[in-house]
Amino acid sequence: MTQSTFGYLTPENAPLFTDLYELRMMQGHHNQGHNPTATFSLFTRSLPSNRGYMLTAGLEQVVHYVETLSFGDRAIEYLTELEFDEAFLEYLENFEFTGEIRALPEGTPVFATEPMLEVTAPIAEAQLLETAVINQIGFQTLIATKAARMRDVIDNEGDGQRLVDFGSRRAHGTDAGMKAARAAFVGGFDGTSNVAAGEAFGVPVSGTMAHSWVQSFEDERDSFETFVDEYGDDSVLLIDTYETVAGAETAAEVAESTGVTLRGVRLDSGDLVALSKAVDEVLPAVDAFISSGIDEYAIAEFLDRGGVAAGFGPGTALVTSTDSPKVEGVYKLVAVSRDGGFEPTMKLSPGKVTYPFSKSVCRREADSQFVGDVVGLREERSDLPGEELLETVVEDGARVVDLPDLETIQERANSLRRKLPPEHRAIEDPEPYEIRISDRLEAETDTLRRTLEARMLE
Amino acid sequence: MTQSTFGYLTPENAPLFTDLYELRMMQGHHNQGHNPTATFSLFTRSLPSNRGYMLTAGLEQVVHYVETLSFGDRAIEYLTELEFDEAFLEYLENFEFTGEIRALPEGTPVFATEPMLEVTAPIAEAQLLETAVINQIGFQTLIATKAARMRDVIDNEGDGQRLVDFGSRRAHGTDAGMKAARAAFVGGFDGTSNVAAGEAFGVPVSGTMAHSWVQSFEDERDSFETFVDEYGDDSVLLIDTYETVAGAETAAEVAESTGVTLRGVRLDSGDLVALSKAVDEVLPAVDAFISSGIDEYAIAEFLDRGGVAAGFGPGTALVTSTDSPKVEGVYKLVAVSRDGGFEPTMKLSPGKVTYPFSKSVCRREADSQFVGDVVGLREERSDLPGEELLETVVEDGARVVDLPDLETIQERANSLRRKLPPEHRAIEDPEPYEIRISDRLEAETDTLRRTLEARMLE
Structure with missing residues (x-):
C-alpha cells in the first residue's frame, strides 16, 4: 500500500483527507439510525498571538471540495481494508453532501468567537467535513x-x-x-x-x-x-x-x-x-x-x-507565519435536531466552552469605519444592529452564489481591511475590537449550561 | 485561468511547482548556450531554534518527483502564456532529469552545514529542482x-x-x-x-x-x-x-x-x-x-x-512545529564545470557564505554512540574518518537503489537517534554536536574566497 506521492491529493483520495474518527462516528450514526440534522460552527477561541484581526480565506476551496466529494473505488477499497462494514460502505458509495453552508466571504476581517463558517446537514455528512474544512480555511486565513x-x-x-x-x-x-x-x-x-x-x-x-x-x-x-x-x-x-x-x-x-x-x-x-x-x-x-x-x-x-x-x-x-504559525480553528456542534425540534448543544470542558446555536454575526459601521460586531442567534438576525456577515453559499448540497474571482476578493479585502480602525491593525499590541454577544445568546447559553450541569448531577 | 483546487498537484502541474526565476534562468542557460554541469548542495546554516539535531525525511518524495518530472500540454500552455519562447518550450517538452542525486537516507540525524542532498546535472536541470526539493525535504525533516x-x-x-x-x-x-x-x-x-x-x-x-x-x-x-x-x-x-x-x-x-x-x-x-x-x-x-x-x-x-x-x-x-516552524533549507551552487574542469563556487554575501565543492559527510562512532562528524570534499572521502553518510540514489536520471519502506526507515531512524548522546537530544538547550570541517575544505575555501575577493577589486 506504500506509495510515493509528491503532492497528489486528487478526487480519488480527497474524501480520505479526514480523521479516522470522523468516519467511525459516521458509521455509528448510520448503522445505529442516529443521524439527526446538526449545525457545526467553525471559529477560533482566540486570535493568533499579536494579531488584532484575521482576514478570512479558503472558502472557494471548501466549496469545491464539498461539491466534488464522493467515494470512488480507491477510497472504498482502503476503507474495506480498515474493516468498515458493508452497509456503511454502500452508504458511502452513494454519498453526496446535501446540506447548507453559510460563511464569511473571503477577505472579511474576523475575530475570535465569530463563526467563519456554519454547516447544517445530517450529522454524518457535516461530521465528515470537519478536518478538511478547518485545514483549508485555517491555513489560508493564517496567511491572508x-x-x-x-x-x-x-x-x-x-x-x-x-x-x-x-x-x-x-x-x-x-x-x-x-x-x-x-x-x-x-x-x-x-x-x-x-x-x-x-x-x-x-x-x-x-x-x-x-x-x-x-x-x-x-x-x-x-x-x-x-x-x-x-x-x-x-x-x-x-x-x-x-x-x-x-x-x-x-x-x-x-x-x-x-x-x-x-x-x-x-x-x-x-x-x-x-x-x-x-x-x-x-x-x-x-x-x-x-x-x-x-x-x-x-x-x-x-x-x-x-x-x-x-x-x-x-x-x-x-x-509559515513564523511568529504565530497557527489559526486554531475549531468546528463545534452547536445545535442538533431532537424530538422534532432543534436543540442547542455545547460542551462544558474547562477552557473549551462554546456558545451554542446557529448564529448571525453583524457588523456596525460609522463614518466608514467598523465600530463593533455583535454575535447573536441566527433567528434574531433581524433584531441585531449592523450588517449580517454570514452568507449562504451552499443549499441542498449545491452552490447558490457565484464565488468572486481573486481580484474581486482582493479589492473587497483591501476595502474592508482599511475600514478597520488602525489601532486594531497595529502589528504589535493591537487594541481589541469590540465583539458583543447578544443578550439573548448569553441568556440562552446560561440556561443550557445550567440544564447540562443539572443533568450531570442526576 | 482561475481554478478551484482543493489539494491537487498532479503530474500535469507538478513541474510548475517551482519559482519563476528557475524557469527564467533555465531559459537563459538554454538559449545562451551556457549549460555547464553543476553541483547544488542542500543544507541549513543553523538548526531550528532549541534543536540539537534534525532527523531527515522526504527523500522518497523527491526521488518520485524527479523520476516523473515532465512538461505536458497543460504546463506548456501556461508557459506559452507567460511568453517563454518556442525554442525553450521545445526543450521543455523533451525535458527529463539526467543527473545524479546523492542524499542522506531518510531518518538520519543531521546538523547544520552538512549536505542533506546534492544534485549534479546540467545546470538548467539542477536549477529547476530547487524549489520542490527544499520544500519536500525541509517540511518532512521539520516534522520528523x-x-x-x-x-x-x-x-x-x-x-x-x-x-x-x-x-x-x-x-x-x-x-x-x-x-x-x-x-x-x-x-x-x-x-x-x-x-x-x-x-x-x-x-x-x-x-x-x-x-x-x-x-x-x-x-x-x-x-x-x-x-x-x-x-x-x-x-x-x-x-x-x-x-x-x-x-x-x-x-x-x-x-x-x-x-x-x-x-x-x-x-x-x-x-x-x-x-x-x-x-x-x-x-x-x-x-x-x-x-x-x-x-x-x-x-x-x-x-x-x-x-x-x-x-x-x-x-x-x-x-506546525509551532515552537520553531521552519527548517531553512538552502540549495546552493557549490561547483560548476568550466574550461574542461570542475571548479568550486561560493558566494560572499554577508552572513550567507557557503562552503564550495561537492562534499562528503562522515560520522564516527565509539561505544555505539556517535562522537562527531567531519565534512570534507567528496574527493577526499577515503581519507576522512568514520562512515560516509551520503548515498547515491539517482544516477543518469534513474533510481539506483531500492528505497526502504516506511517501517524500515523508522527502525533505522530510532536506532540512529538513540546513538546520538542524550545531551544532544535534550529538548531545551541541547549541547552542540561536533561538526568538523576538513582541513582541506577549510584551506580550499580560503583560497577561493581570496580569489573571488581579488577579482572584485580588478
Missing part, C-alpha cells in the same frame, strides 16, 4: 492575515511598495506553497514566484535570478551581460553575490554598455537599509527589490530607517 | 525532528507510550497533513488519524470519537452505550465533554452493563495530570489517551508530574 499585516505597514508608512510571495520552498509542503500564494494575494500582495499557483489561481507571477546564475559564470559582469542579452528591459539583476555596491556599479555599467533599461535590481543580504541607500546613489532610476528575512516587522523597520525600495519579497515568514 | 523529540522524551522518562498524529486539521494545507503523518512516523510515532495518509503511505491509522458524538445524544450515557453497541471492545470513549471524572464513571458503568472491555478513554481538557490520576482510580484497567496541547514539553511535564497515560495525540504543535 500575515500578508495583510505587511500591506498594513506599507499603507501606513510606505509608498505603495510591491509585495511578492517568495516562500514556496519553505512552505509546509506543496499545497501550502500553492495556497500561500493565493492567500497572500487575498491579503493584498501583488504576486507570487510560484508558477503552479499562477497557473491554478491566476495570481500574477514574477521572478528575478538566483546567486547560482551569477556564480555559474566566470565573473559577475559576464553573468549580467548574458542575462541582459536574454531578457533586455525585462531584466532584474541580483547584485549581492560578492559585494552589493560593486554589484550595483557593474549593473550600471552593463546597462550603459548594452543600452538596456533595467527593470530592477535585487538585494538579498547585509544591512539592507544602508545598502539600499548606497545602491540608490548608483542606480537612482532603477527599482530595488528587497528579499531576505522580510516580514511586517522588518518592513516597518526598513521604512522607519529610510531604506529605499520599490518592493519586498517575503518568503519563510509569510508562508 | 519534532516527532523525534517527543519520542526522545518518552524514551527517557516514559513507559513506551503510544504517539499518534492528530494534527491534520491544523497542518498548513493538505499536503502538509499527509506528509506530517508520514514524517512523524519516521520520527518514531505509532500512527496517525489521517486516513488519506494511511492509504497513501501505509501509516497505521487510529481514531476515537469527538465531543460532537456525545453532544448529539440526549445524554452522555446514551452516547457511550450507542458507541459501544457499534464498536464493542474496539471502543475508545471521550470522557471530558461535561465533567471528566463523572464521564469516567459513566464509561465504567456502561462497560459493566454491556460486558464490554473498553479499548480506552480519551481526555482532552483541564488539568490532564490530575484528571488522568483520578480517571485511573475509576478505570484502573483501561488505557487513557491524552490530547489537547501536546508537544514534547507538555509530555515531559505530564510524565514528571506523574500523569497516567498509555498514549498521547499531539496535533497542532506537531504538524
Whole structure:
C-alpha cells in the first residue's frame, strides 16, 4: 500500500483527507439510525498571538471540495481494508453532501468567537467535513492575515511598495506553497514566484535570478551581460553575490554598455537599509527589490530607517507565519435536531466552552469605519444592529452564489481591511475590537449550561 | 485561468511547482548556450531554534518527483502564456532529469552545514529542482525532528507510550497533513488519524470519537452505550465533554452493563495530570489517551508530574512545529564545470557564505554512540574518518537503489537517534554536536574566497 506521492491529493483520495474518527462516528450514526440534522460552527477561541484581526480565506476551496466529494473505488477499497462494514460502505458509495453552508466571504476581517463558517446537514455528512474544512480555511486565513499585516505597514508608512510571495520552498509542503500564494494575494500582495499557483489561481507571477546564475559564470559582469542579452528591459539583476555596491556599479555599467533599461535590481543580504541607500546613489532610476528575512516587522523597520525600495519579497515568514504559525480553528456542534425540534448543544470542558446555536454575526459601521460586531442567534438576525456577515453559499448540497474571482476578493479585502480602525491593525499590541454577544445568546447559553450541569448531577 | 483546487498537484502541474526565476534562468542557460554541469548542495546554516539535531525525511518524495518530472500540454500552455519562447518550450517538452542525486537516507540525524542532498546535472536541470526539493525535504525533516523529540522524551522518562498524529486539521494545507503523518512516523510515532495518509503511505491509522458524538445524544450515557453497541471492545470513549471524572464513571458503568472491555478513554481538557490520576482510580484497567496541547514539553511535564497515560495525540504543535516552524533549507551552487574542469563556487554575501565543492559527510562512532562528524570534499572521502553518510540514489536520471519502506526507515531512524548522546537530544538547550570541517575544505575555501575577493577589486 506504500506509495510515493509528491503532492497528489486528487478526487480519488480527497474524501480520505479526514480523521479516522470522523468516519467511525459516521458509521455509528448510520448503522445505529442516529443521524439527526446538526449545525457545526467553525471559529477560533482566540486570535493568533499579536494579531488584532484575521482576514478570512479558503472558502472557494471548501466549496469545491464539498461539491466534488464522493467515494470512488480507491477510497472504498482502503476503507474495506480498515474493516468498515458493508452497509456503511454502500452508504458511502452513494454519498453526496446535501446540506447548507453559510460563511464569511473571503477577505472579511474576523475575530475570535465569530463563526467563519456554519454547516447544517445530517450529522454524518457535516461530521465528515470537519478536518478538511478547518485545514483549508485555517491555513489560508493564517496567511491572508500575515500578508495583510505587511500591506498594513506599507499603507501606513510606505509608498505603495510591491509585495511578492517568495516562500514556496519553505512552505509546509506543496499545497501550502500553492495556497500561500493565493492567500497572500487575498491579503493584498501583488504576486507570487510560484508558477503552479499562477497557473491554478491566476495570481500574477514574477521572478528575478538566483546567486547560482551569477556564480555559474566566470565573473559577475559576464553573468549580467548574458542575462541582459536574454531578457533586455525585462531584466532584474541580483547584485549581492560578492559585494552589493560593486554589484550595483557593474549593473550600471552593463546597462550603459548594452543600452538596456533595467527593470530592477535585487538585494538579498547585509544591512539592507544602508545598502539600499548606497545602491540608490548608483542606480537612482532603477527599482530595488528587497528579499531576505522580510516580514511586517522588518518592513516597518526598513521604512522607519529610510531604506529605499520599490518592493519586498517575503518568503519563510509569510508562508509559515513564523511568529504565530497557527489559526486554531475549531468546528463545534452547536445545535442538533431532537424530538422534532432543534436543540442547542455545547460542551462544558474547562477552557473549551462554546456558545451554542446557529448564529448571525453583524457588523456596525460609522463614518466608514467598523465600530463593533455583535454575535447573536441566527433567528434574531433581524433584531441585531449592523450588517449580517454570514452568507449562504451552499443549499441542498449545491452552490447558490457565484464565488468572486481573486481580484474581486482582493479589492473587497483591501476595502474592508482599511475600514478597520488602525489601532486594531497595529502589528504589535493591537487594541481589541469590540465583539458583543447578544443578550439573548448569553441568556440562552446560561440556561443550557445550567440544564447540562443539572443533568450531570442526576 | 482561475481554478478551484482543493489539494491537487498532479503530474500535469507538478513541474510548475517551482519559482519563476528557475524557469527564467533555465531559459537563459538554454538559449545562451551556457549549460555547464553543476553541483547544488542542500543544507541549513543553523538548526531550528532549541534543536540539537534534525532527523531527515522526504527523500522518497523527491526521488518520485524527479523520476516523473515532465512538461505536458497543460504546463506548456501556461508557459506559452507567460511568453517563454518556442525554442525553450521545445526543450521543455523533451525535458527529463539526467543527473545524479546523492542524499542522506531518510531518518538520519543531521546538523547544520552538512549536505542533506546534492544534485549534479546540467545546470538548467539542477536549477529547476530547487524549489520542490527544499520544500519536500525541509517540511518532512521539520516534522520528523519534532516527532523525534517527543519520542526522545518518552524514551527517557516514559513507559513506551503510544504517539499518534492528530494534527491534520491544523497542518498548513493538505499536503502538509499527509506528509506530517508520514514524517512523524519516521520520527518514531505509532500512527496517525489521517486516513488519506494511511492509504497513501501505509501509516497505521487510529481514531476515537469527538465531543460532537456525545453532544448529539440526549445524554452522555446514551452516547457511550450507542458507541459501544457499534464498536464493542474496539471502543475508545471521550470522557471530558461535561465533567471528566463523572464521564469516567459513566464509561465504567456502561462497560459493566454491556460486558464490554473498553479499548480506552480519551481526555482532552483541564488539568490532564490530575484528571488522568483520578480517571485511573475509576478505570484502573483501561488505557487513557491524552490530547489537547501536546508537544514534547507538555509530555515531559505530564510524565514528571506523574500523569497516567498509555498514549498521547499531539496535533497542532506537531504538524506546525509551532515552537520553531521552519527548517531553512538552502540549495546552493557549490561547483560548476568550466574550461574542461570542475571548479568550486561560493558566494560572499554577508552572513550567507557557503562552503564550495561537492562534499562528503562522515560520522564516527565509539561505544555505539556517535562522537562527531567531519565534512570534507567528496574527493577526499577515503581519507576522512568514520562512515560516509551520503548515498547515491539517482544516477543518469534513474533510481539506483531500492528505497526502504516506511517501517524500515523508522527502525533505522530510532536506532540512529538513540546513538546520538542524550545531551544532544535534550529538548531545551541541547549541547552542540561536533561538526568538523576538513582541513582541506577549510584551506580550499580560503583560497577561493581570496580569489573571488581579488577579482572584485580588478
